[in-house]
Amino acid sequence: MSQLRFLSYLSLPEIQRIVRRRLPVLRNGPAWTTGELAAFARQIPGIHFAELLLRQEAILHRTVNWEALNFEDKRVVEIGCGPLAGYGPLVIFCGAASFESAEPEWSWDLFDREVISAQYLRVMHADLVALYGDRMSFSEFTRALKERMTIHETSFESAPIKNPVDVVLSQSCLEHVFPIENIIARLAKIQNAATRFVHLVDFGNHYPTVSPFEGLYDGPPEHYLARRGQAINLNRAPDLIKLFHAHGISAIYVPTRVNDAYSGLIHPWWRERYDNGGLFTHLALFAGPTTP
Numbered sequence: 001m002s003q004l005r006f007l008s009y010l011s012l013p014e015i016q017r018i019v020r021r022r023l024p025v026l027r028n029g030p031a032w033t034t035g036e037l038a039a040f041a042r043q044i045p046g047i048h049f050a051e052l053l054l055r056q057e058a059i060l061h062r063t064v065n066w067e068a069l070n071f072e073d074k075r076v077v078e079i080g081c082g083p084l085a086g087y088g089p090l091v092i093f094c095g096a097a098s099f100e101s102a103e104p105e106w107s108w109d110l111f112d113r114e115v116i117s118a119q120y121l122r123v124m125h126a127d128l129v130a131l132y133g134d135r136m137s138f139s140e141f142t143r144a145l146k147e148r149m150t151i152h153e154t155s156f157e158s159a160p161i162k163n164p165v166d167v168v169l170s171q172s173c174l175e176h177v178f179p180i181e182n183i184i185a186r187l188a189k190i191q192n193a194a195t196r197f198v199h200l201v202d203f204g205n206h207y208p209t210v211s212p213f214e215g216l217y218d219g220p221p222e223h224y225l226a227r228r229g230q231a232i233n234l235n236r237a238p239d240l241i242k243l244f245h246a247h248g249i250s251a252i253y254v255p256t257r258v259n260d261a262y263s264g265l266i267h268p269w270w271r272e273r274y275d276n277g278g279l280f281t282h283l284a285l286f287a288g289p290t291t292p
Helices: 003-008 012-022 034-043 048-064 088-093 114-132 138-148 180-190 221-228 237-246 276-280
Strands: 075-079 098-102 149-152 167-171 196-202 252-258 281-288
Touching: 034 114, 048 088, 048 114, 048 167, 048 196, 048 252, 048 281, 075 180, 088 098, 088 114, 088 138, 088 149, 114 138, 138 149, 180 237, 237 252, 237 276, 237 281, 252 276, 276 281
Parallel strands: 075 098, 075 167, 098 149, 167 196
Antiparallel strands: 196 281, 252 281
16 A cells, blocks of 8 residues: 555544654654644543453453452653543542643643633543543642643653652553663553553554555565655564563463454564564553452
8 A cells, every 4th residue: 555545544643743754853742732722632432441441351350360450649740641541530530639741742732722621521421421420520620630640751761750759550551662672661660560561563564454454564664664664663572572571570461352363464574583472462451450
């Protein structure tokens, strides 16, 4: 598929993010306008992050006897929360003492606009009340976000997050960071043996192709990066679990979507390093420990 056809499938914010990754001079700004962020908010249901976490924890409970995360009075960190604060509103509603993240595209000024409150936060609050009960009013909810949510407009490696934290989350983030070793090393510094974490990683090409691996394996990684830019780092699931363990983080690895129907070209570079499990795991969870 041509690069122009790839771009034709994407929204304006997605195209902007790809452009910033390709052209270093444009990274980290100027990012979102109010209209763009409002349009992005309309694409995401208020309950989106709760649904993601409930689904992921259900998979973990079935496969490794996972005990659900409890955010009450916990210090929660997310890697790269995005311009709408990611898991932040959910964990604050569920009683977290604090939520902290690092997001170069973050803007409190934009997030605090009335249009975001009306189209995103109010909808989210109503859904959270339906799901978790009437824990706080909408005004209490928005006040709690301002008081207990800290998002650093910087890279995760340089964010002044103090250790230890109680819970670490990320949603389709670890496949985008360069170099990933620095992120894992930073996690090792802010976690301890009791820190619980759930990371969902997407090992596909992040385009709506028939196969999620189309174009990934045609040549060595440097060939893909030269064509597509630094949008994904091309680490496979075995690489990531080794990195966690090498930095002393006792992660478990649960594939949640395997797609082995790929019939395209696979360069010898990939076959020499990975079996079918490594090549065709599309989505996976990296989590631990299973109980508090």
